[in-house]
Amino acid sequence: MMRPNVDTRPAHRLASLVIRYWYIVLAAWLLAIVVTRSFAPSWNAIAYDGDFEYLPADLPSVAGGHLLDQAFPDERSRSDIIIVIAREHETLTESDDYVALDLQRRLTHRMAEVSIAKAKQLGWSGGVPAPGTRVEELLQRARQLLTQSIDADARFYEKFVDCLSQDDLPTPTEPRMAVAYWDNADLLQELGETDVSASDREAALGLLPDIAKWLPPIEDRELAPWMSLLNVLSWDDPAIGHRLQVPHARLIRLQLETELAATSNIATLEALEQLIENVQRFSGHCTQPGLKILPTGSAAIGGQTLIAARNAIRYTEIFTVLMILVILAFVYRAPLLVLVPLISIGAAVVTASGLVAVLADFARHHPSPWFDLRVFTTSRIFVVVILFGAGTDYCLFLISRLREEARRRPWRRACELALSRVTPALLGSALTTVLGLGMLWFAKFGKYHHTGPVIALCLLVGLLVCMTLTPALLFALGPRVFWPSRIRHQPARQAGIWGALSLTMTRYPWTTLIAGIVLLLIPAAYGTVKERDVTYDMSGQLSQQASSRRGLELLAKYFSIGESNPTTVVLVQPQPRPRQQMSKDVKQLREDVYALEGVKAVRTAGDPLGDYPLGDKRKKRMGLLDPNAWRRRLLREHPIAKRYFFSETPQYAERLARIDVVIKGDPFEAETAAHVVALRNWIQKQTVTEGSAWEGAEVFVAGTTASIIDLRRVTLRDNQRIKIAVVVAVLLVLIVVLRRVMLSLYLIFTVLLSYYATVGITAVVFRWFYGDQYLGLDWKLPLFLFVILVAVGQDYNVYLVTRVLEEQKRGGWLSALRRAISRTGGIITACGLVMAATFFSMTASAWFPWLAQITGWSQPSSTAMLHGIVQLGFALGLGVLLDTFFVRTFLVPSFITIVDRHKKKLPLRSSFVDDDSSQ
Known part of the structure; x- marks a missing residue:
């Protein structure tokens, strides 16, 4: 009796080990899930x-x-929230002003509480603070704010006392006047001013006798x-109110120390929206309907962007699972075959996310130049x-091959051969994606630099799951996994639509190739033009229903947007100069900057609001009786001017000067950017002028427009x-896996063609969809689309060509191609639909809230969507469909036919075909 050949290839050894020790594989993955679930921090936390x-x-x-952080460590505002109180088509009434005053007094009191809390964080526990310290400054500000709050309370209640409800139970914020008196009394008592403290405490108790029972300390x-x-x-x-009001609107501006897209801005924005809701409930009914109170500004836009991203993640996760469930149920019509991929990919998502979270948390707490892993909200x-899409594809190919092998062999042997024969294609497919995404590591922009490797790492975990956990589950379940269908032991037949299509592709290859390329060239030509026509407008990424977007439109209607987004110019002298001389130099620079094109206002220590563009001429005419003279005196000691234009830190004292330049136009527009570049070049020129x-x-330039540039x-x-790195990396993987240079180059060409066609079609669709609101494609779309399409788009080509190489051993090259198309056509199509569906699920935030509203599932919401995520999800889904139904179906088979038409067989034999394939 002849001994069977022993296959010693790595893929076969892996398959044998997984099937032999399937119970250990299942236990190991269960343990991995429990450990990562138990010890990994949440994604939002890191x-x-x-x-x-x-x-x-x-x-x-x-x-x-x-530099601004170093020069102004305590007072540098990095973002802001602007609250717009306005009526769109009529002037504000006196009652409107008092509703606005209700909001302003609450925020002023809140600012006082924050100042006291910060002083306590710095170690103050009572007594008079040391002069000139940060604690003294905070407590002085708290006293001023509480006094202002009490004054505003008195004016408010005098106006609205008759229309306010007297039945509401006391809360830590109402009645506000009693709380303000009580907090002021506590502060004065801790400062040792007992007489004044007793007076304020008596006033608080007179308004609310039991205030001490329910009001907690600050x-x-x-x-x-x-x-x-x-x-x-x-x-x-x-001092500054004249710049924050017009007949139709009033503004309240909150300056924040956090960056505009800091995650903490979510809580700040949500707390502010709750405060606005309280105002509308408490006093809004005391005026005529139609008064709008909307938050906008950089921090509001950034906070709502993060909220929209959070909602997009939730919608994406839900609809990804639902779409895959529906597609798997339609493809297999077998409950267990639907369950196995879902369990596998669920395990991959949990394990991979947990692993990344642990590594990112370690990197955050143990920073090192050789290990810096970061994740972002949108990375998830x-x-x-990609894990659900690619992972499900891997499972589908394994299950399809298992069904094919189980028709001719016992279950254990079928499981081993299915895994061993699919493994090379899975590895080739995964490597193109992993290396393609890994190339983002070479990006200079931090979000690109970190996001690509993180996704690649998660995909490796998904690949490992599909090569171990999935076959272990399939083997453990046995042939019953195909229930209610049965596995009939018979040779696979070549028939159906894919069999007919394979005959057509191989009979008319030139017609198919030329027609296919021409059809893609039309949108691709448009895509090459629109690839760089992108928008960096962060506010434009939010949908129209977002409150910050509506607030911005209301703000732009009555005020200049540039006023709230000035360009900051910082100049540092090599040697200290007397403050008087520095002021004189800044004064002259201010006059020269006003002469530059596009400059609307220049803010300096002498003119903190940029009110006097005519400079000295206006000032000379200003006498003691001039209504603006007293305002200028107030501004000198105002927080917006004090320690704002000249640094007092030892390193930069009497060396650093700062001016804020207001540029005409929207900070995100190209014309505004051109003016900022001209401003920076002109000032830079002054530093080299003798x-x-x-x-x-x-010279340093900061601000929104400078950052956009x-x-x-x-x-x-x-x-x-x-792009160059990704193309080279994917090409090398294709050459190694396929061992055919010309074919590999052609496959790269096809995905590049489909990429540009996708960009062109996407631009047309969203220009039509958004109409006048269309600003261009999101600036992140071209790169992420390119990397993912070039990497993921090769999956189906690799599956097809590797099967061609395997089938070639059973016959000639033409029959091998036809059999490969016939036997992989259905499953590749299913895989393409799965991948496209997962990408299209990224668009759910655009249509699901609307669908839920019109069907009565939910009430109208101000929850925003992110246009960038919607655009990218649509483009990725479209690109995958083009690769699945066009490139793989027509362009690749026709090219293989043309190249090999004059050859009797393929020149290279596949290295991953075993001797058992002919059985």
């Missing part, structure tokens, strides 16, 4: 956010921001969402869709660098 914070440190805007109140507050500026301020969307007051000085520059460079 996720970073923002865009500008991850620009390279050597860029001008980043260097300028770091340190025990829910102040966490408000701790980033630096200042509250309002139209009611006598890519992890979920005899200039700023000769030898260093740097973000655009670095991402465009990254796009070019990463």
Whole structure:
């Protein structure tokens, strides 16, 4: 008796081990799930956010921001929330002003509480603080704010006392006047001013006798969402109020110490929206209907962007699972075959997410130059869709091959052969994706740099699950996994639509190839033009129903948006100069900057609001009786001017000067960016001009527009660098796996063609969908689309070509191609539908809330969606469908036919065909 050949290939050895020790595999994965679930921190706890914070440190805007942090460590506002109180088509009434005053007094009191809480965090526990310290400054501000709050309370109740409900139970915020008196009494008592404290406490008890029973001390109140507050500026301020009001609108501006996309802004925005809701309930009915109170500004937009991303993740996860469930049920019509992939990918998502969270948490607490792993809120969307999409595809190919092998062999042998024969295709497919995504590591922009490797790591975990856990589950369940269908032991037949299509492709290859390429070239040509036509407008990424977007539109209607987003210019002299001389130099620079094109206002220590563009001429005419003279005196000691324009830190004292330049137009527009570039170049020129007051000085420019300029520059460079790296990496993997250089080059060409066609079609669709609101494709779309399509788009080509190479041993090249198309056509189509469905699930935030509303499932919501995620999900789904139904179906088979038409067989024999294949 002849001994059977023993296959010693790694793929076969792996298959044998997994099937032999299936129970150990199941136990190991169960343990991995339990461990990662138990010990890994939540994704939100370790996720970073923002865009500008991850620009390279050597860029001008980043260097300028770091310098401002050092020069103004306690008072640097990094973002703001602007509350717009307005009527769209009529002027505000007196009652409207008092509703606005209700909101302003609450925020002023909250700012006082925050100031006291910060003083306590710095170690103050009572007594008079040391003069000139940060604690003294905080407590002085708290006293002023509480006094302002009490004054505002008195005016408010005098106006609205008759229309307010007297039946509401006391809360830590109502009645506000009693709380303000009580907090002021506590503060004065701790400062040792007992007489005044007793008077305020008596006033508080007169308003609410049992206030001490339910009002907690300041340190025990829910102040966490408000701790980033630096200042509250309002139209009611006598020094600056004239710049924050027009007949139709009033503004309240909250200055924050957090970046615009800091995750803590979510809590701040939600607390503010709750406060606005309380105001509308408490006093809103005291005025005519139609008064709008909307938050906007950089932090509100950033916070709602993060909220929208959080909602997009939730919708994506839900609809990804539902779509896969529906597709698997339609393909297999077997409950267990639906359950196995879902269990496998669920295990992969839990394990991979937990592993990444543990590594990211370690990197955060143990920073090291050789290990810096970060995740972002939106990274999870890519992890979920790619793991579910690619992982399900891997499972489908394994199950399809198992069904094919089980027709001719015993179950154990069928499981081993199915895994061993699919493994090379799975490895080749996964490696193209992993290496393609891994190339993002070479990006300079931090979000690209970290996101790609994280997704690649998660995909490796998914691949390992599909090569171990999935076959172990299939073997353990046995042939009953196909119930209610039965496995009939008979040779697979070549028939059906894919059999007919394979004959057509091989009979008319030139017609198919030329027609297919021409059809894709039309949208691809448009895509090459629109690839760089992208928008960096963060507010434009939010949908119209977002409150911050509506607030921005209301703000732009009555005020200049540039006023709230000035460009900050910081100049550092090489040697200290007297403050008087520095002020004189800044004054002259201010006059020169006003002459530049596009400059609307220049804010300096002498003119903190930029009210006097005519400079000295206006000032000389201003006498003691001039109504603006007293305002200028107030501004000198106002928080917006004090220690704002000149640094008092020892390193930069009498060396650093700061001016804020308001540019005409939207901070996100290209024209505004051009004006900022011209401003930076002009000031830089002064530092090298002999005899200039700023000769030898260093110049730094910061602000939203400056950051957008740097973000655009670095991402465009990254796009070019990463595209080349991804193409080279994927091409090398294809050459190694397929061993056919010309074919590998052609496969790269087809995905590039489908990429540009996808960009063109996506641009047309969203221009039509958004109409006048269309600003361009999201700036992140081209790179992520390119990397994922080039990497993931090769999966189905690899599956097809590796099967061609395997089938070639059983006959000639033409019959091998036809058999490969016939036997893989259905399953590749199913895989493509699964992958496209997972990407299309990223668009759920655009249509599901609307669907839920019109069907009565939920009430209308102000929850925003992110246009960028919706666009990317649509583009990725479309690109996968093009690769599945067009590239793989027509372009690849026709090319193989043409190249090999004059050959009797394929020149290379597959290295992963075993001797058992002919049985």
